[in-house]
Amino acid sequence: MGNENTLPLYDKIWLKYTFSRVMDSFTLFFLLLLLGYRIFYDKNYSIPCVLALLCESWFTFTWILTMNTKWSPTRTITHLDRLMLRVSESELPALDLFVTTADPVLEPPIITVNTVLSLLALDYPSNKLACYVSDDACSPLTFYALQEAAKFAEIWVPFCKKYNIQCRAPFRYFSDEDNVSKKEDSPEFYQDWLRMKEEYGFLKGKIENAAQNSVPLVGEWAIFSSIKPTNHSAIIKVLWENKENLIDVLPHLIYISREKRPEQSHQYKAGAMNVLTRVSGLMTNAPFILNLDCDMHVNNPKIALHAMCIFLDSKGEKEVAFVQCPQQFYDGLRDDPFGNQLVALFVYMGGGYGGLQGIFYAGTNCFHRRKVFYGLCPSHYIQNGKNGGGVTNEMEATFGTSKRFIESATHTLEGKMLTLNDNLCNSLEDATKVASCGFEHDTAWGKQVGWLYGSTSEDILTSLNIHARGWRSEMCSSDPIAFKGCSPQDNIVNMIQQKRWVSGLSDILLSKHNPIFGFLYGKIQFRQALGYVWFMSWGVRSVPEICYAVLPAYCIITNSSFMPKKIWIHTSLFVIYNMSTLSESLKTGLSIRTWWNNQKMMRITTMSAWFFGFLAILLKLLQISKPVFEITKKHESSSSDGRFSFNESPIFLPSTTILFVQLTSLVTSLFRWSLRVGSEVGYGYGEVLCSAYLVACYLPFLKGLFRTGKHGIPLSIIFKSAILSFLFVHLCKLTIIV
Numbered sequence: 250m251g252n253e254n255t256l257p258l259y260d261k262i263w264l265k266y267t268f269s270r271v272m273d274s275f276t277l278f279f280l281l282l283l284l285g286y287r288i289f290y291d292k293n294y295s296i297p298c299v300l301a302l303l304c305e306s307w308f309t310f311t312w313i314l315t316m317n318t319k320w321s322p323t324r325t326i327t328h329l330d331r332l333m334l335r336v337s338e339s340e341l342p343a344l345d346l347f348v349t350t351a352d353p354v355l356e357p358p359i360i361t362v363n364t365v366l367s368l369l370a371l372d373y374p375s376n377k378l379a380c381y382v383s384d385d386a387c388s389p390l391t392f393y394a395l396q397e398a399a400k401f402a403e404i405w406v407p408f409c410k411k412y413n414i415q416c417r418a419p420f421r422y423f424s425d426e427d428n429v430s431k432k433e434d435s436p437e438f439y440q441d442w443l444r445m446k447e448e449y450g451f452l453k454g455k456i457e458n459a460a461q462n463s464v465p466l467v468g469e470w471a472i473f474s475s476i477k478p479t480n481h482s483a484i485i486k487v488l489w490e491n492k493e494n495l496i497d498v499l500p501h502l503i504y505i506s507r508e509k510r511p512e513q514s515h516q517y518k519a520g521a522m523n524v525l526t527r528v529s530g531l532m533t534n535a536p537f538i539l540n541l542d543c544d545m546h547v548n549n550p551k552i553a554l555h556a557m558c559i560f561l562d563s564k565g566e567k568e569v570a571f572v573q574c575p576q577q578f579y580d581g582l583r584d585d586p587f588g589n590q591l592v593a594l595f596v597y598m599g600g601g602y603g604g605l606q607g608i609f610y611a612g613t614n615c616f617h618r619r620k621v622f623y624g625l626c627p628s629h630y631i632q633n634g635k636n637g638g639g640v641t642n643e644m645e646a647t648f649g650t651s652k653r654f655i656e657s658a659t660h661t662l663e664g665k666m667l668t669l670n671d672n673l674c675n676s677l678e679d680a681t682k683v684a685s686c687g688f689e690h691d692t693a694w695g696k697q698v699g700w701l702y703g704s705t706s707e708d709i710l711t712s713l714n715i716h717a718r719g720w721r722s723e724m725c726s727s728d729p730i731a732f733k734g735c736s737p738q739d740n741i742v743n744m745i746q747q748k749r750w751v752s753g754l755s756d757i758l759l760s761k762h763n764p765i766f767g768f769l770y771g772k773i774q775f776r777q778a779l780g781y782v783w784f785m786s787w788g789v790r791s792v793p794e795i796c797y798a799v800l801p802a803y804c805i806i807t808n809s810s811f812m813p814k815k816i817w818i819h820t821s822l823f824v825i826y827n828m829s830t831l832s833e834s835l836k837t838g839l840s841i842r843t844w845w846n847n848q849k850m851m852r853i854t855t856m857s858a859w860f861f862g863f864l865a866i867l868l869k870l871l872q873i874s875k876p877v878f879e880i881t882k883k884h885e886s887s888s889s890d891g892r893f894s895f896n897e898s899p900i901f902l903p904s905t906t907i908l909f910v911q912l913t914s915l916v917t918s919l920f921r922w923s924l925r926v927g928s929e930v931g932y933g934y935g936e937v938l939c940s941a942y943l944v945a946c947y948l949p950f951l952k953g954l955f956r957t958g959k960h961g962i963p964l965s966i967i968f969k970s971a972i973l974s975f976l977f978v979h980l981c982k983l984t985i986i987v
C-alpha cells in the first residue's frame with residue numbers, strides 16, 4: 250500500500266462496454282459492406298442510387314466519428330477522504346462562483362435566486378467563496394430579488410448545514426415531500442423545517458409581488474431608474490460582504506450589470522463571463538472558478554471538494570484545466586417525449602471523451618482554473634520578478650489598461666496568492682472600469698484570453714482553445730449528481746436551443762478554429778479533434794438526412810429504387826443499429842419508450858432545428874444575417890403534458906413537408922398495389938417500409954394536423970408545406986420524363 254500522502258486524489262477507471270463495441274463494429278461493418286456493394290457490384294448510377302451512395306458515405310463517416318469518441322470510455326472517481334487528510338480546511342484554495350442571467354421574464358429571478366442560495370450553502374469554508382451574479386438585463390427586479398435572497402440566506406444556509414440537507418435550492422427542496430419525513434424522529438428539525446418553508450414562502454411572495462407591481466425605483470434602486478437595459482453604464486453592488494473573513498457566515502455576494510451601449514457588440518454570454526472574470530480578479534481573485542447558468546442549482550453540496558480532488562492531485566495539478574460535471578435536469582417528463590434529457594448521451598459519449606483528452610466544456614456546471622483563462626499553457630510558467638516596462642506593455646496589450654487588474658493577473662499567472670483587499674468596496678471604482686464596454690477594445694479578451702467570442706456556442710469555442718493549448722479536462726460524476734437544471738419545457742424551446750447550438754457549432758467548424766487545425770497547428774490530440782468534429786458536424790448532417798428521408802418517397806412516386814437488390818444489408822444495418830441504441834438506453838436505466846422518443850426526436854430535430862442552425866451559418870457566411878443568442882424560457886416546475894406544440898415558425902416547414910411527402914408516397918403505393926400493377930413495380934418493400942418508418946417518427950406532426958390551438962399545426966404551415974410537397978411530386982414526375 251502506498252503512503253497516504255502519495256495516493257492519488259482521483260482515479261480514472263477504464264470501462265469495458267464490450268457489447269456496445271461489438272455492436273458498433275457490426276454497424277460499421279454493414280455500412281462498409283453497403284458502400285462496397287454499391288460501388289463494386291451494383292454499379293447502378295441512377296439518380297436515387299447515386300444520392301443514396303453519397304448520403305450513406307456521410308453516415309459512415311459520422312459513424313466512424315461516433316465510434317472514435319465512444320471507443321475508450323472512462324469514469325473518474327474522486328477520493329474525498331484522502332483530500333480531507335491531506336489538505337486542512339484553511340488550506341483549501343479560494344473559489345469564485347459565477348452566475349449569469351440575462352432576462353427577468355424568460356429567466357424568472359426566483360430561479361436565479363435559488364441557484365445563488367444553493368451556491369452560498371456549498372460545503373466549503375465560506376471565507377474562501379465569493380458569488381458574483383452577472384445580470385445582462387440590468388433588472389431592478391433581479392437586484393431586489395438577490396438582496397432579499399441574501400437576507401433569507403442568513404437562516405437558510407445554517408439550516409442546510411445543521412441538518413446536512415442535500416438539495417440546497419429551496420424550490421426543489423420544498424417540492425419534495427420526502428424531505429420532511431424526519432419529522433417524527435426530530436421535532437426540532439420539524440420546527441425549523443416549518444419555519445424555513447414559511448420564510449421561503451415570504452421571500453417568494455415578495456419577489457412575485459415586486460414583479461407584478463414593479464420595484465419602486467427610489468433609494469438603493471434609484472440607480473436603475475433612468476436606464477435602458479441596452480444602454481447604461483456598469484452597475485456593481487456588493488450585496489453582502491464577509492468582512493471578518495469568518496468561515497461560518499455567508500460568502501460574499503456581488504451584483505454586476507456590465508456597461509452596455511447599442512453601438513457596441515456585447516458578445517452575449519461570453520462577454521458577461523469575461524466581465525465576471527475581471528471584476529472577480531479585482532475583488533477576490535480566487536485561483537478557481539465555478540460557473541453556473543442561472544437555471545442550474547447545486548444538488549451535491551460537496552461538489553466543490555470533489556472538484557478540488559482533481560485540481561489538487563499531483564497529476565491533475567499540472568494537466569487539468571477544467572472539471573466539467575454532467576448536465577442533468579429536474580422534473581423531466583415521463584419517457585422524455587422531447588428527447589432533451591441527454592442522459593444516455595452524457596454516459597456514452599461524455600464518458601468516451603474521458604479516454605481521450607477530456608470532456609468538452611459545456612458552458613455550465615464547470616470548475617475552471619483561472620490562469621487558463623489568462624492564456625497559460627500547461628508547461629508554461631511565468632518567471633518571477635520580470636516586471637520590466639516591456640512586460641507591463643505586453644500585459645496591457647493583452648489584458649487592458651487597468652493597473653490593479655494587471656497586478657492581479659500577474660499574481661495569478663505566477664501562481665501566487667494575492668493579498669486581498671480588506672474591503673471589497675475599495676475595488677468598486679476599478680471594477681466599474683473593467684466592466685465598461687470599451688475596456689476590451691484592442692486587447693486579447695475574447696480572442697486569446699477569457700471566454701472566446703464569435704460563436705453562439707461560446708462554450709465549445711472556449712473549450713477547443715483550451716484543449717488546443719495542451720490542457721486536459723475531466724468529467725466529475727459524483728453521487729448524488731452535482732447539479733440539476735431546467736431543461737426546455739416543450740418542443741418549441743427545445744428547437745430554439747438546438748438551433749442555437751448547431752449554428753454555433755457549424756460556425757466553429759467552418760472557421761479557423763476548426764478542431765482539425767487545432768490538431769495540425771495546436772496541441773489537440775487527433776482522436777479528440779475527431780471527437781469535436783463529431784458534434785460540430787451535426788449541422789452538415791441535416792442535409793444528407795433530409796435527402797435520405799425524401800429518397801424512399803421519390804422512388805415510390807417515380808416507380809424506381811434506391812436500395813440494392815440485396816435488401817438484407819439495409820435490414821441488418823437497421824436491426825443492429827436499433828438493437829444497440831436500445832440496449833444502451835436500457836443499461837442506463839431508461840425505458841423502451843424513452844429510447845423510441847429519443848430516436849424519433851433525433852430524426853425530427855436533425856431535419857428541422859439542425860438544418861435551420863446550419864442555414865443560419867450559411868447566411869452568415871454570405872453576410873446576409875448574423876446569428877443571435879436566443880435565450881430559452883425557464884420554469885420552476887414542469888408545465889407541459891408532453892404533447893407537441895406548434896407555431897407559425899418556418900422551422901416546422903421541413904418536417905410537415907416530409908410528412909406530407911411520405912403520406913403521398915404511401916397512398917401512391919397503395920393505389921398501385923390495389924390496381925395490381927405489381928408486376929411493373931420498380932421499388933420494393935424496402936422503400937415502403939422506410940416511408941412508413943418516417944411517418945412513425947413524425948407521428949407528433951400527424952397528430953398535430955388534427956389538433957387545434959397551440960397543439961395543432963397552424964394552417965399557414967400546412968398550406969405552405971402542401972405547396973412544397975406538390976412541387977416535390979411535380980419534380981419527381983419531371984425527372985421520369987427526362
Ligand SMILES: O=c1ccn([C@@H]2O[C@H](COP(=O)(O)OP(=O)(O)O[C@H]3O[C@H](CO)[C@@H](O)[C@H](O)[C@H]3O)[C@@H](O)[C@H]2O)c(=O)[nH]1
Pocket residue numbers: 349350351352356383385516517518521541542543544611612613705706707708746749750753878879880881882
Ligand atoms: O446575452 C446573454 C445571453 C445569455 N446569457 C446567459 O447564458 C446562459 C445560457 O442561456 P440558456 O438560454 O439557458 O441556454 P442553454 O441552451 O440552456 O445553454 C447551453 O448552451 C449555451 C451555449 O449555446 C451555453 O452558454 C450554456 O452554458 C449551456 O448550458 C443563461 O444563464 C443566460 O442568462 C447571458 O448571460 N447573456
Ligand SMILES: [Mn+2]
Pocket residue numbers: 542544735881
Ligand atoms: Mn439553460
